[in-house]
Amino acid sequence: MEKIQTVGKYLIEVWKASGMDMSRVKFLWSSEEISRRPEEYWGQFMDIARRTTLARVKKCCQIMGRKEDALTAAQILYPLMQCTDVFFLKADICQLGVDQRKVNMLARDYCDAAGRKLKPVILSHHMLYGLKQGQAKMSKSDPDSAIFMEDSVEDVARKLQNAYCPSESSGGSPATGDEESMSLVE
Structure with missing residues (x-):
């Protein structure tokens, strides 16, 4: 959790350096929000889980580069948690990389299953090519x-x-x- 917050704080500094008007932005740490309202979070999570088939969740797991037969329970739960964040944090716009599209679509599918008329807006960005030959995307490890x-x-x-x-x-x-x-x- 500490590493996630370190990266989050770094990104806040990147946005500041890019000129973002911080007076109109509110940053939320999911872990803190979940700790404050655990019943709401886990209730939302369970509602999404019961309305989603295992086959549908497994489609989302491919974004993590895992083979379907080698998935752990945590890897199956993760897309459901990402989807839960959209609704729990009351996000109107889901901005993720195109590699996360299946999770975003899971959130929209959930709206259909739950009878929600207002669906989150999906804003996807493509991955930047790596600077070396044959790289599909930039890599922080290189x-x-x-x-x-x-x-x-x-x-x-x-x-x-x-x-x-x-x-x-x-x-x-x-x-x-x-x-x-x-x-x-x-």
Whole structure:
């Protein structure tokens, strides 16, 4: 839990550095909200779980890169908990990577099953290509395959100079695939 909050605090600093108006933002820590209202959280969780088939949950587990026959109980519960967060935290907009689409759709499917007319709005973003050949997405485990907010100008320049960029437009290049999704600020 401590690691999650450390990453969350880091992201808050990234948003501040990006110019986000913090006077209009309220950050919630799910763990604190669940501790304050456990009956509400687990009641919502159980309602989602009883209206969702195991086969439907397993479809969401593929986002974690797990083979269906090797799933632990925790890995099966996790998508249900992600879905519960949407409703428990009263999120109007679910902003996650496209790799999380199945969990977002689980939340919308739950609305149908529960007779909820107002469904969460899903805002998905694609994964940024890795800077090295054959990488489907940037990876924090390989610092030279990604550009980080705290990278120096020199690091960004070096990484872009060494980025994979085929001469013909073959797709899958970090240099040509993300220009509409990126903002470079000097």
